[in-house]
């Protein structure tokens with residue numbers, strides 16, 4: 001279990017237009033697999049580029065070309081996600097991060113799109129970019145091959161095909177694929193009911209995943225194909241998608257939207273001047289929270305984590321005030337009420353205090369979310385009839 005956690009830990013590799021780009025360690029496995037597969041095929045020779053066939057490459061050349069191609073494919077996925085992110089920003093949504101995982105990528109938005117139009121534009125931006133990359137690769141490939149640069153032509157062919165696949169696959173009309181988001185936007189606009197639109201798009205996503213899994217098993221065992229790797233990969237992607245689609249369908253029942261305002265509790269805050277001794281004697285017994293928003297006249301000043309008090313000697317409790325030990329206000333300690341629950345959960349996991357304050361447009365404290373309580377709220381809501 002701990003090993004799995006290690007592989008899932010994310011590292012920030014770059015910051016583009018101020019957006020952090022992260023991936024986890026599993027991604028390196030996929031990177032290596034891709035390089036290996038391409039290198040094996042190039043060393044064997046026989047790939048068709050247009051009407052000419054590539055000769056076998058030396059092992060060193062095959063590996064170098066495979067690395068170049070894989071980096072190119074990786075940049076293609078990044079370009080796809082960046083298009084979603086920049087379109088989201090153009091629609092007024094803040095972008096939390098871009099995560100590259102073994103099955104592609106994800107541009108994580110801070111809030112849900114406000115309208116079907118915004119949802120549609122953000123969803124379609126990714127595949128549009130991929131189609132564009134594919135077209136550029138193919139257009140540049142033709143004169144390259146004609147001038148005799150077969151190797152460069154081969155790399156461009158793989159990049160073109162990779163991007164075309166990325167665009168087409170993502171347009172399958174099942175949530176959470178881009179095509180599923182397009183479908184959700186269309187249904188949402190027609191009926192005005194985002195909940196039902198999400199549920200239907202999610203069910204389509206589950207159907208598509210099931211098809212992928214069946215297709216994968218068939219590819220692997222049918223005597224005509226024996227495409228083990230492709231079959232295995234298709235099953236993996238299918239399972240991954242099914243899991244995501246199923247959780248969307250399951251959660252949509254109890255809630256209108258996955259937003260913070262529906263799961264938060266009323267805020268209980270302490271004043272910056274409150275003595276720690278007072279907090280421990282008279283506040284803690286009544287309010288079982290892992291952290292307390294520190295606020296004055298409803299304006300959030302910081303967060304006080306009980307974890308931080310552990311290092312404070314008992315004899316200093318009556319000399320220390322909340323302001324002295326609180327963590328000063330920072331973006332990782334608060335969310336807006338219309339932020340997604342996913343985002344809030346991520347934040348609570350990472351910010352070191354297991355909770356977040358909910359803050360309105362003008363900075364006033366309006367709610368509080370804490371990991372344990374949040375889960376209970378979620379479960380209770382999931383049980384409630386729709």
Ligand SMILES: [Zn+2]
Nearest residue numbers: 126127170178
């Ligand atoms: Zn996409």
